[in-house]
Structure formats: C-alpha cells, structure tokens
Amino acid sequence: MVHKVKGVVARSKGAPVTLETILVPDPGPGEALVDIITSGVCHTDLHYKLGGISDDFPFLLGHEATGVVSAVGPDVTDVAPGDRVVLNWRAVCGNCRACNRGEAQYCFNTHNATQKMTLEDGTELSAALGIGAFIEKTLVAAGQCTKVDPDADAAAIGLLGCGVMAGLGAAINTGGVKRGDSVAVIGCGGVGVAAIAGAALAGATTIVAVDIDAKKLERAKELGATHTVDSSASDPVEKIRELTGGFGADVVIDAVGRPETYKQAFYARDLAGTVVLVGVPTPDMTLELPLLDVFGRGGSLKSSWYGDCLPSRDFPMLISLYKQGKLDLDAFVTERITIDQVEEAFGKMHSGSVLRSVVEL
Ligand SMILES: NC(=O)c1ccc[n+]([C@@H]2O[C@H](COP(=O)([O-])OP(=O)(O)OC[C@H]3O[C@@H](n4cnc5c(N)ncnc54)[C@H](O)[C@@H]3O)[C@@H](O)[C@H]2O)c1
Ligand SMILES: [Zn+2]
Ligand SMILES: [Zn+2]
Numbered sequence: 001m002v003h004k005v006k007g008v009v010a011r012s013k014g015a016p017v018t019l020e021t022i023l024v025p026d027p028g029p030g031e032a033l034v035d036i037i038t039s040g041v042c043h044t045d046l047h048y049k050l051g052g053i054s055d056d057f058p059f060l061l062g063h064e065a066t067g068v069v070s071a072v073g074p075d076v077t078d079v080a081p082g083d084r085v086v087l088n089w090r091a092v093c094g095n096c097r098a099c100n101r102g103e104a105q106y107c108f109n110t111h112n113a114t115q116k117m118t119l120e121d122g123t124e125l126s127a128a129l130g131i132g133a134f135i136e137k138t139l140v141a142a143g144q145c146t147k148v149d150p151d152a153d154a155a156a157i158g159l160l161g162c163g164v165m166a167g168l169g170a171a172i173n174t175g176g177v178k179r180g181d182s183v184a185v186i187g188c189g190g191v192g193v194a195a196i197a198g199a200a201l202a203g204a205t206t207i208v209a210v211d212i213d214a215k216k217l218e219r220a221k222e223l224g225a226t227h228t229v230d231s232s233a234s235d236p237v238e239k240i241r242e243l244t245g246g247f248g249a250d251v252v253i254d255a256v257g258r259p260e261t262y263k264q265a266f267y268a269r270d271l272a273g274t275v276v277l278v279g280v281p282t283p284d285m286t287l288e289l290p291l292l293d294v295f296g297r298g299g300s301l302k303s304s305w306y307g308d309c310l311p312s313r314d315f316p317m318l319i320s321l322y323k324q325g326k327l328d329l330d331a332f333v334t335e336r337i338t339i340d341q342v343e344e345a346f347g348k349m350h351s352g353s354v355l356r357s358v359v360e361l
Contacts, residue, residue: 001026003033007117007135008342009125010059013051016343017061022125024137025115027073032142034085038155038336039133040064041345041357042163043189044280048128049346052282056126060117061342062134062359063089063127066158069145076142084150086161088311089129091143105173105310111141129162134342136361146311152319155336155358156329159190160315162306163356164332167194167255168318169307170278172202175251179203184240184249184268186231187279188216189349190332190356192255193223195278198307199251200224201327208243210236210264213352223331231264240268248273257281263289272299278307332356 007022027033039062048059069083079085091111092099098106112130117139119125125132132138148157159165167190171177175195183199185192188211199207200223209220210229217228229239241248248270254261257279265275266289294301307314321327334354337345345357 003137005136006339007132008061008339009119010049010057010061012057013055014049017049019340021120022060022135023118023120024135024139025117027071027076027139028115029073029075030111030142031073031113031115032069032076032079032140032145033071034067034087034138034140034145035070036065036067036133036135036138036361038066038158038361039359040155040159040163041342041349041359043191043349044162045128046346046349047280047282054126058119058123058125060125060127060132060135063087063129063131064159064162065131065133066154066161067138070137072142079142079145079147083145083147085145086148086157086315087131087133087140087144088146088161088315089131089144090306090309090311091141092310105308111143113139113141115139134339134359146315148315149319149323152323153330155333155360156322157319158358159329159332159356160318163190164194164329165309165314165318166278166304166307167191168198168201169309169314170253170255170276170304171195171198171251173308174278174302174304175253175274175276177202177204177251180205181250182206182244184208184210184252186210186236186252186254186261186265187256188220189255191278192253193220193355194332195253195255196220196225197223197327201321206244206249208240208249210240215352219355223328236264237268244270247271250274251276253278255279259285259287262287266293266301269297269299271297274299275301276304277302278304333358336360
C-alpha cells in the first residue's frame with residue numbers, strides 16, 4: 001500500500017519551501033514506517049534548501065523528530081508498531097572498519113530506507129539526512145528508530161535527533177570536556193547552546209559563549225555560560241584569553257562553521273587544547289593557517305559529525321538526565337508551529353528570535 005500524506009519540500013535552490021502531497025510506500029525489508037509527532041527546524045534544513053549540502057533536489061526536509069512506529073518490514077525485530085522513537089541519522093551497519101573495531105559512532109556505512117518517497121508524479125525525493133520528517137508519515141531504515149521513554153515531551157526529546165545531540169556530543173564526546181575545564185563556544189544557536197549545556201553537564205568551570213547576536217548570548221547564560229562575548233563588538237580571541245588567565249580555553253567549539261570562526265577557535269585555544277568543528281561549512285569555503293602554528297600549538301583539531309553520538313547509547317541516557325532535571329531540553333523549544341509554517345521558521349532562524357521552532361504534526 002502507498003500512503004498519501006502532506007510534507008514540506010524544497011523543490012529548487014533557494015526557492016521557498018512548499019507543502020506537497022507525497023507518496024510513502026509501506027516498509028520493505030529493513031525498513032520502518034513512522035508517524036511523526038514533532039520535528040524541529042534545524043539550520044541544516046536551511047542548508048539543504050539553499051543548495052549548500054548537495055544538488056539532489058527536490059528535498060523532503062525535516063530530521064529532528066519524535067514519532068511512533070506504525071509498521072515494520074518483514075525481517076525487522078528491533079522495533080515494533082506502537083514503539084515511541086526518536087529518529088537518528090546514524091543507523092550503524094555493524095560490519096564496516098569502524099564498527100569492527102568497536103567504534104560504531106564513526107560507522108562509515110550507515111543505513112537509510114532503500115525505497116524512495118516520491119511526489120505524486122513519481123519524482124523521487126531526497127530525504128534530508130536520510131529522514132525527511134516534516135511529513136505526517138515517513139519511511140526510514142529500522143535502525144534509524146531509537147526506542148525511547150514514551151513519557152517525555154516529544155518536542156523536547158526529538159531535538160536529540162540532530163542539533164542538540166550534535167552540540168551536546170561536540171562537548172562531551174568529541175571535545176572530551178572534563179570537570180574543571182575551560183570551554184568557549186562560538187555561535188549560540190541550537191547547536192552551540194547545546195554544546196554549552198554539554199560543557200556544563202561535564203563539569204566545565206569556565207564556559208564562554210560567543211555570538212554576534214546579543215539575544216543569543218542571553219539565552220546561552222540560561223543554559224550554563226559563565227561569560228559572554230559579543231564578537232560583533234570585540235575580538236573574541238582576546239576576550240577568551242582574558243577570561244582564561246591569558247592562555248585560551250582548553251576546548252573551543254566552532255558551532256558556526258566559517259573560515260573566520262574556525263580561525264578564532266584555533267587561536268582562542270590554549271596550547272595543547274582541542275578545537276571542535278561542529279558547524280557545517282559550505283563547499284566554497286577554504287581555510288588558510290600558518291602550518292607552523294598548527295604544529296607549534298599542539299593539541300588536536302577535530303570535527304564532530306552528529307556529536308560522535310551512538311544513538312542507542314546516548315539518546316536514552318540524555319532523556320534520563322532530562323527527566324531528572326539535569327538537562328534542560330525544554331529550553332530549546334522556543335515555539336511550536338504547524339507544518340505550513342516552516343518557511344517562516346527559517347526567517348526567524350535568521351532574525352535570531354528562536355532557538356528551535358518545532359513542527360507539531
Ligand atoms: N556537525 C553536525 O553533526 C551538525 C548537526 C546539526 C547542525 N549542524 C550545523 O551547526 C551549525 C549551527 O546550527 P544551528 O541550528 O545552531 O544554527 P542557528 O542558525 O540556530 O545558529 C547559528 C548561530 O551562529 C551565530 N553566528 C553566525 N555567524 C557568526 C559569527 N561570525 N560569529 C559568531 N556567531 C555567529 C548566529 O547568530 C546564530 O546564533 C549549522 O552549520 C548546522 O548546519 C551540524
Ligand atoms: Zn559500520
Ligand atoms: Zn539537524
């Protein structure tokens with residue numbers, strides 16, 4: 001059977017998104033059909049719409065979602081109809097080089113659904129991050145469904161499906177922030193603020209939030225920043241050094257992903273410190289740094305895909321911390337919107353007025 005549902009599509013580079021009728025097939029082997037409850041609007045959706053990720057238009061957008069499994073393929077045993085799930089874009093394969101050495105968080109061969117969702121005329125859709133969740137029902141690989149506690153707010157926990165997990169993981173997993181560390185985070189949108197929350201959770205004692213938008217800095221304080229720097233008004237490298245005894249931070253996280261913010265991160269880090277790039281650059285961007293500085297300053301320069309998370313390990317653990325009141329996921333949900341308001345939500349993302357708009361289906 002084919003399901004006819006409404007979903008949000010980016011048809012061509014830069015064009016406003018449209019609400020389209022989409023055909024979703026029943027799940028085949030290894031697949032699951034999921035009724036979406038909520039889906040957050042992430043900057044990566046905007047990157048897709050603007051052609052910054054690939055040219056495989058049309059895209060079915062949305063990927064930070066909570067849902068309920070409604071059907072599974074014949075061979076699927078890990079999830080069953082009725083299960084509450086958060087969707088992930090790291091359904092690990094179990095037998096690539098990374099999986100074989102016990103580092104499934106780096107899996108090089110993650111799974112998506114095999115069948116395609118299409119427009120009514122048969123045009124195949126590219127699902128954002130292999131998910132596509134601004135839609136009433138979506139088709140994913142069964143491994144993209146992480147079973148979670150049904151007794152937690154769907155809008156809040158769904159954000160673990162991408163941006164909030166990426167930020168938390170950039171601090172906790174990739175950056176390896178420890179008790180007593182100093183941390184600076186450049187860019188305080190959903191991802192950056194999550195990195196601040198992650199640093200706080202890990203016990204960092206100095207947490208510097210950097211943004212060009214004063215509103216974002218206010219919110220960063222609420223989630224654990226001990227200091228803020230408006231980098232439109234002053235040099236963030238100097239300020240971060242001042243706030244860390246003149247040395248720089250142990251871990252600096254670039255949650256913007258531009259050459260200039262990366263350079264700031266590079267020079268705002270203490271000797272032997274760590275830079276984590278979690279913001280996503282566009283294909284035209286290049287970076288120039290004196291190689292002697294790369295060598296001489298030591299430490300490590302890391303990139304963080306999805307916060308180096310393992311969904312089956314990290315989502316339930318973080319939801320448990322949320323329910324214990326130790327991780328404020330509610331703070332990330334600025335507004336709840338309907339499926340026809342995604343374009344407006346992109347506008348608000350630009351204006352800096354929201355951390356996350358979450359579509360309720
Ligand atoms: N690595 C991953 O797995 C992953 C996952 C999700 C999102 N992302 C990426 O993370 C980035 C941030 O996503 P988001 O949803 O938080 O976006 P967002 O638009 O909500 O936030 C971006 C923030 O950066 C600030 N900013 C912009 N230019 C700046 C500059 N020059 N200096 C300082 N601050 C600046 C903005 O004011 C804003 O607060 C995006 O590139 C997104 O694609 C990465
Ligand atoms: Zn693998
Ligand atoms: Zn995302």
